[in-house]
Amino acid sequence: MGKVYLVGAGPGDTKLITVKGLELIQKADVIIYDNLINRDLLNHAKEDAEIIYAGKQASRHELTQKEINELLLEKSKGKNVVVRLKGGDPFIFGRGGEEAIFLAERGIDFEICPGVTSAISVPAYAGIPLTHRHFASTVAFITGHEDAGKSTSSINWERISTAADTLVFLMGIRNLKHITEMLIKNGRSAETEACIITNGTLPKQKVVIGRLRNIAEKAKEQRIVPPGILVVGKVVGLRDTLSWFEKKPLFAKKIAITRARHQSTKLGTALSEKGAEVIYIPVLEIQPIKPNKKLEEAIKELKNFYGIIFTSTNGVNIFFDSLFENKKDIRALNNIKVFAIGEATANALFSKGILWDFLPDSWTSEGIVDILKTLDLKNKHILLPRAEDARDIIVEYINNHGGICHVIPMYRTVLPKKPEELKEKPDVITFTSSSTVKNFIALYGKALLENTLTASIGPVTTETLKSYGIVVNIEAKRHDISGLIDAIEAYFKTENKT
Known part of the structure; x- marks a missing residue:
C-alpha cells in the first residue's frame, strides 16, 4: 500500500513552501495539485512523476471533491508516494480535513505537511501585521466562500462581526458586498479600515485600501477578481508605514529570460528577489x-x-x-x-x-x-x-x-524541441548571447521586440541585436548576470525619476 501526503504549498511565492513540503514533491510518484499552487513548484518533481491537475478554481472545478477523493484512493495503490498539493495550508479552508477523513476511513496511510497559510503571509507581504499590541490582540479567520449546498450560513455574523480586532476573510472576493454589509449590519463600524489583497506574495500582488462602507465599490472600480483575501481592522492602517514588497526595485516588472532552462536559475532567482515577475522562454538547448x-x-x-x-x-x-x-x-x-x-x-x-x-x-x-x-x-x-x-x-x-x-x-x-508559448507580453526581454538573439527571432520573430525593452549582456550581443534592426534599450556595463541585473535596475530607477 502506498502513502498519501496532504501538503501545503504555501501562498504563492515558491520560497515560502516548507523544506519538508519541497522534499515530498521531489520524491512523489504522483502529484495531484489545485489551481492555487504556484506551478513552478512542479519543476521539482521527478521526471517520471505523474502530475494531475485537480482544478478547484472559483466557479469552475476540473474534478469534484468526490472525484478527487476517489483519485487519491486509486493512486495510493501499490507503493506510490502520492502528494496532494494544496494552496496555503491544507487544514485552513482547504478541505484537507475532508480528504484526511476519507483516507482514514479506508485505512490509507497518510501524513499532513502543514503549509504557510495565505491568511497570515499575504497580509504580511502587504505590510499589515494581523496583531499589534496597540491595535489588535485578537484575530479571526473566516471563510468568504461557504459551501453552496448549505441552506443557512454557519457564520454567526452577530458574534463574529465585533468579536475579534482583526478579521481575515479567505476566498471572499465574489461575496465581498454581502460580507461587508453583514459586518456593518451586525455592529462593525462602517468606518473600519479594510483592504483587499489579490495575488498575494507574487509580483502581481495588488492591494486596495478602503473602509467597510466602500471597499466593495473600490474593488469593483479596480476590477479585482479572485483569488484574494479581505482584511478588516485597525491594523490595515499600518500599511502606509510597513509596506515593503511593492517597494522592491523591479516590482511587477515582467522580465523574460531566454537562456537555456538549466542556466536560468541564477538570473531568475535574482530578478525574483528584486520583485520581478520572471517569464522563462528558453530559446536554446545545449x-x-x-x-x-x-x-x-x-x-x-x-x-x-x-x-x-x-x-x-x-x-x-x-x-x-x-x-x-x-x-x-x-x-x-x-x-x-x-x-x-x-x-x-x-x-x-x-x-x-x-x-x-x-x-x-x-x-x-x-x-x-x-x-x-x-x-x-x-x-x-x-x-x-x-x-x-x-x-x-x-x-x-x-x-x-x-x-x-x-x-x-x-x-x-x-532550438528547443518544445518552445514555450508566450502567454503574456514581457516588459523586458533579456539576451545573454548572440545565440539567444538568433534563436529568439527564429522562434518568435522580430515583431515582439519592436515594442518591448531589450536588455543585452554586452557589446557582442548588442551588435547581434542591432544587425537585426532591433533597438537595444539596456546594456550591461559588467558583462555577466549580475551586471545585466544592475543595468535593468538602473534603467527603471532612472525612468521612475523622469
Missing part, C-alpha cells in the same frame, strides 16, 4: 557533441599544451565531464595555464577544484586577447574547447602571433 574524438585526443595529450582557454560555464562542465570519463582528474592540468573569460566561468572552474591563472578585466573574447598580448605565444600550443558556432577572434590572434590554437567544438546550441 547539446554536447558526442562522440567527440577530437576532445578525447586533446585530453590524452594535455601535457603538450601551454594553456587552456575556457569561454563559458558550459565549456567547463562538458570538458571536465570528458576529463573524468577518460579516467583523468584535475592533476592532468598541472603546469597548464588556465584562462577564464569571466567570473561565472571562473566560478565553474573553482567548483571543479581549479584556480584560474588569467581573468580579463573585460569579460569578452577581446578581453582574453588583451591578456594574450602580454604573453609570448611563439610555438605555444593553446587549447580552446568551446561552442561549435563561436567567434574566431581568439583563434586568429593566437595563430597570427606565433602560437598554435587547437579549437575543439564541444557543444552546439540548438
